[in-house]
Amino acid sequence: MHAYDFAAPRSIRSAIDRAGGESAYLAGGTTLVDLMKLEVMTPSRVVDINRLPLKGIRVDGNGLRLGALERMSDVARHPGVRSRYPVVAQALELSASQQLRNMASMGGNLLQRTRCGYFRDTSTPCNKRLPGSGCAALTGENRTHAILGTSDSCVATHPSDVAVALVALDAQVELYGPHGRRSLPLGDFYRLPGNTPHLENHLLPRELITGITVPSLSWARHSGYLKVRDRQSYEFALTSAAVALDVSGGVVREARVAVGGVGTRPWRLPAVEQALVGRRTTEAAYEQAVAHAADGARPLAHNAFKPELLRRTLVRALTTVGEL
Amino acid sequence: MASRSPSTPPHRDGLSRRGFIGRTGAVVAGTAAASAPLDTARAAPQSAPAQQGENLVAVALTVNGRSVRLMADPRWTLLDTLRERLSLTGTKKGCDRGQCGACTVHVEGRRVLSCLTLTASVDGEHVTTVEGLSDGEHLHPMQRAFIAHDGFQCGYCTSGQIMSAVALVGEGHADTDDDIKEYMSGNICRCGAYPFIRDAIKDAREEMR
Ligand SMILES: Cc1cc2nc3c(=O)[nH]c(=O)nc-3n(C[C@H](O)[C@H](O)[C@H](O)COP(=O)(O)OP(=O)(O)OC[C@H]3O[C@@H](n4cnc5c(N)ncnc54)[C@H](O)[C@@H]3O)c2cc1C
Ligand code: FES
Numbered sequence: 156m157h158a159y160d161f162a163a164p165r166s167i168r169s170a171i172d173r174a175g176g177e178s179a180y181l182a183g184g185t186t187l188v189d190l191m192k193l194e195v196m197t198p199s200r201v202v203d204i205n206r207l208p209l210k211g212i213r214v215d216g217n218g219l220r221l222g223a224l225e226r227m228s229d230v231a232r233h234p235g236v237r238s239r240y241p242v243v244a245q246a247l248e249l250s251a252s253q254q255l256r257n258m259a260s261m262g263g264n265l266l267q268r269t270r271c272g273y274f275r276d277t278s279t280p281c282n283k284r285l286p287g288s289g290c291a292a293l294t295g296e297n298r299t300h301a302i303l304g305t306s307d308s309c310v311a312t313h314p315s316d317v318a319v320a321l322v323a324l325d326a327q328v329e330l331y332g333p334h335g336r337r338s339l340p341l342g343d344f345y346r347l348p349g350n351t352p353h354l355e356n357h358l359l360p361r362e363l364i365t366g367i368t369v370p371s372l373s374w375a376r377h378s379g380y381l382k383v384r385d386r387q388s389y390e391f392a393l394t395s396a397a398v399a400l401d402v403s404g405g406v407v408r409e410a411r412v413a414v415g416g417v418g419t420r421p422w423r424l425p426a427v428e429q430a431l432v433g434r435r436t437t438e439a440a441y442e443q444a445v446a447h448a449a450d451g452a453r454p455l456a457h458n459a460f461k462p463e464l465l466r467r468t469l470v471r472a473l474t475t476v477g478e479l
Numbered sequence: 480m481a482s483r484s485p486s487t488p489p490h491r492d493g494l495s496r497r498g499f500i501g502r503t504g505a506v507v508a509g510t511a512a513a514s515a516p517l518d519t520a521r522a523a524p525q526s527a528p529a530q531q532g533e534n535l536v537a538v539a540l541t542v543n544g545r546s547v548r549l550m551a552d553p554r555w556t557l558l559d560t561l562r563e564r565l566s567l568t569g570t571k572k573g574c575d576r577g578q579c580g581a582c583t584v585h586v587e588g589r590r591v592l593s594c595l596t597l598t599a600s601v602d603g604e605h606v607t608t609v610e611g612l613s614d615g616e617h618l619h620p621m622q623r624a625f626i627a628h629d630g631f632q633c634g635y636c637t638s639g640q641i642m643s644a645v646a647l648v649g650e651g652h653a654d655t656d657d658d659i660k661e662y663m664s665g666n667i668c669r670c671g672a673y674p675f676i677r678d679a680i681k682d683a684r685e686e687m688r
């Protein structure tokens with residue numbers, strides 16, 4: 156690990172003052188400490204934000220608000236989250252392990268870095284880690300990589316599960332920085348790689364994520380998260396689907412659909428949402444509605460199975476949620 | 480490689496800090512010099528900020544009920560501090576990357592991975608390791624159950640499994656076989672002792688109630 160100095164401020168203002176240059180905020184550390192050991196991240200200062208007042212879970216008529224420092228495990232077991240936004244609780248419970256969920260924060264989760272093996276290995280080229288060095292995954296081991304939103308510079312998958320659920324629910328990220336506070340739709344917060352894959356989101360220098368909000372959606376009670384992976388637990392997604400359905404009389408009135416494991420960022424599927432409206436809640440109807448879910452996909456040498464796996468993942472997730 | 484070695488604390492019976500500082504000086508010269516004052520309570524001595532090792536952080540912990548104060552390099556993980564500084568070698572280093580669970584300990588009563596926890600970030604907190612489970616010679620029910628059910632072969636993963644299992648029961652995640660499987664999935668056992676680990680947990684959970 157490269158050397159850095161360490162600060163543990165107690166106010167948001169002083170955290171932002173301490174940040175700057177090559178600094179990094181530390182929340183649960185489950186991404187940062189890992190990547191510092193690998194020397195993929197080499198901050199010269201670590202600003203520990205765990206003493207900042209960024210906690211709190213609120214579920215009420217306005218929706219859901221999660222403080223950035225709430226831990227994944229605490230959000231997952233919160234009764235209001237479980238009953239009103241089950242897709243969020245499920246996406247969290249299917250992430251990582253209980254030890255990691257006890258450490259990892261919601262803000263850090265949204266900013267976790269890709270698990271691409273070349274990004275994590277400083278001896279190989281990677282445009283995300285070292286702009287201009289090339290992408291070893293294009294011709295290398297790319298079974299777990301993305302098929303949607305990729306570019307010739309980068310095919311790295313966005314690894315977060317809960318971000319997929321939150322994007323489906325139109326979540327916003329609350330930000331606070333040297334120029335004050337603002338908020339952005341989470342869907343717009345992430346950038347596509349294009350030819351600048353090292354720029355992953357629209358966070359400004361020194362800016363903090365302070366919270367996440369989800370607008371009220373009564374039928375989010377009828378939602379769920381399905382994750383398909385190489386082992387049953389403690390593994391990242393090959394494909395995943397976050398689904399919420401408003402069903403009446405066996406017919407879909409409205410739908411929310413986003414997918415993970417396949418995109419360079421959490422991937423909302425508005426065309427599938429449209430195609431679901433007015434359909435009966437049958438497997439055959441779902442199959443038709445998701446027929447074009449992977450349109451535009453660019454499969455790689457080792458992940459040509461993903462478009463079909465994605466459609467099947469969606470059908471199963473819709474079937475499960477449609478029966479709720 | 481020289482830049483990697485100082486990430487691990489020197490063993491308290493081994494290298495002195497001075498020797499350790501001397502070996503690593505070159506790496507950091509520029510970094511600390513650029514730093515603004517740190518928060519007072521946690522600040523390292525700032526008299527000679529350009530020198531590596533001068534940005535040590537004062538950390539006070541309670542480990543297994545005992546107060547511990549030390550000056551920690553900000554890079555030290557809790558795992559390395561426990562093993563190398565405090566000679567608590569019950570906690571094991573498997574992957575050192577958050578992927579195996581061998582390093583599981585409790586911080587403020589919650590199970591966490593000590594390999595991804597920075598020592599400086601747990602200042603003021605209570606840590607329990609496998610050494611702190613037993614009451615003297617009297618083993619914790621989970622420890623006894625692991626012995627009774629052969630919940631291990633080589634034993635390398637065992638302290639992590641036991642720390643995880645004790646927390647699991649407290650969380651209320653030990654009620655069904657499926658729950659035990661799912662909520663213990665963060666503890667990998669290369670010897671595949673899983674069925675016996677599950678039996679041990681089911682046994683101990685009754686006694687722990
Ligand atoms: C073995 C393993 C398995 C995993 N499996 C999964 C999985 O299946 N699904 C999944 O979704 N995730 C998984 N994860 C990833 C895990 O969820 C993330 O590492 C975690 O959520 C990051 O949160 P943290 O608080 O630990 O972040 P940190 O490591 O503290 O920070 C991550 C990044 O965000 C920045 N940051 C943190 N908080 C803020 C803030 N409030 N404002 C601004 N910047 C901030 C930090 O500077 C850093 O760059 C896994 C991780 C490991 C190690
Ligand atoms: S040593 Fe910490 S998880 Fe493997």
Ligand code: FES
Nearest residue numbers: 632634668669670
């Ligand atoms: S007993 Fe050998 S790794 Fe678990």
